Amino acid sequence: MTSRIRSAYDIRVEEGVLNPDPAQAPLIAELERLEEDLAKKGFFGAQPEVRGLYIWGPPGRGKSMLMDLFVASTPEPRKERAHFHAFMARIHGLVDQWRKGDARARKAVFGAHKGDDPIPPIAALIASEARLLCFDELQVTDIADAMILGRLFDALFEKKVVLAVTSNRAPDDLYKNGLNRQLFVPFIEEIKRRCVVVEIDGARDWRLDRLKGSPVWFGPGPTEHAAFEALWTDLRGGMHEAPTHLEVLGRDVVVERTAGGLARATFEALCGRPLGPQDYLAMAGRFHTLFLEGVKTLGPERRQEARRFVTLIDALYEAKTRLVIQADAPPEALYPTGDGAFEFERTVSRLQEMSSASWLEAAAHA
Template identity: 65%
Template sequence: MPTRLRAAYDKRIQTGQLSPDPAQHEAIAALSRLSHDLKRRGRFGKVPTVTGVYLWGPPGRGKSMLMDLFFACAPEPRKHRAHFHAFMARVHGLIRQWREGDKTRRKAVFGTHRGDDPIEPVAELIASESRLLCFDELQVTDIADAMLLGRLFDALFERGVVLAVTSNRAPEQLYLHGINRQLFLPFVDRLTQRCEVLQVAGARDWRLDRMAAGRLWFATGDTEFETLWADLLGDEPEEPAQLTVLGRDLMIARTAGGMAWAGFAELCGRALGPQDYLAIAERFHTLFLDAVPVLDPARRDEAKRFVTLVDALYEARARLVVRAAAGPDALYPAGDGAFEFARTASRLHEMTSADWLAQSRD
């Protein structure tokens, strides 16, 4: 069945951006089927049940690239893409709002105020916003998430929500040695019932090959920074992304799937904190960081934020492309924390190396 997704993928094969890969072809077939099913209309105005897709396999096999293409081409207008941890953070925030809110505040957020159980109003709100949920890197390590997921997704599925998921683990391997895992197993069963499960274990992501073939650290004014972004973007449209952090909205103006482009002033020139940077690192597998200046002692707060941002990206094994006024060792030569900044410079050298790309997350 011809779809926009198939055409976009085939174009990358034809232009040499991708090499033919049987595992990716199978995944594209499943995602194309999902794209087609999302356009179906049920009888008598009912929304039909649509089987989602769950892609799993080792890092670097192109799962995020496939999800990027699928999300850009998916015909469903009410769609949302998020790193799974970011999604669950929002769910816990909504549950807290329901439990702590009075009648007026509940009504303002959820459209209703009745009942003690927050799962139904939270699921109703999420389903009203998005029919298609696309998750990157579904993994479950937190017992609070494990105990919640079964009931939450039962409620979402009852409302016609469809999933497209990437993960490094097969469904039956999720929360493998977790506490009270038997209470989590119904969620695993529901995933396998409501999603077509496919392993993606073929060649490495073409984006890694493209990035490894060039540089990841650029001098101010070097237009190859834009060229690399455009190459990785392909036909995908740029769009703003909204991240919810501790009840606040954090906007990133230029994103495409799991990639983001942001200026130093946007991320480090304003009062963002560790939770903001963790949310960015979790949501995006690749960050293009532009216009990084040489910082003098008067800009120590920006230097500290930059250190926190780099630490978050490092721990998340994210990919980093930088355009800066100097090399890593010369970005903050003197001032409060300059000695400690040497560790950040070392991490920047590591993160813009071919070895880092080989180990970065999908």
């Protein structure tokens, strides 16, 4: 009997949504194994312990796409799909709730728990919501995350929660050179014990191939809009779209349309409201590719939007985030006059560079 993940993959290949890649075969086999193990029942109907998956490799090899297919196709009813940073933001929020709440407030959220340690009640809450936790882009750069992760996942694993995660780093490279890393190493060892580690490292970056074979600057009009839309659909490759929440200086910054490391937003959403450098840096650090549509020709009366656009492009450029734009005019005609028009010429130069195949190639290997 063909597994659900295999059927979903084969259908997308037949439809031309995906190109078959032999390098993905070991991962598909492990996803089939995980699907089968999650369906097994232990003695008297109890859930057995199931080894999860730690999937790592360079960007553009299909990790997020295959994870999306797996989550959509698995019959496991209690499952959560999230970006790792969003999950950790929630965990920090729950820790804060526990510490600030009195006994009644704690019980309302976490149920009955003794003691003042927030980790056991948080683990119990997460385990009550999901047996299968699926995360994108696990990376640890924050000591606060590093200190929580080991204890939290020890508790989750004890409750037979199954982890499936993607990362650009091998487990042994997580939190590399981080402060007090020795305290984080037991978590790495636990991950390797509780998960099958699969490296996916095909020679081709499918996403980069598609970008290099297409324009990344689209003009006005129905034909250009259709081509912009087609490239988004092609790169998304069937991945589910969902909003992403970024915590920036205590604020919740929402990017409404995201799929794995892809983000899509309008010019008005990013530059027509009061966002600043930290917001754009957070976006550039979170996404490898941004689709920006509806970029207007700006006059002197929209100098604030022009200034924000300059800041956005600077953040994307420095982070080597790839950019696909649909605009009303070529770069040199977007902001010809007004305060800061002279400085805008540097942005014009960067936009032209970011549209080149050589820059896209360099960004992919940054």
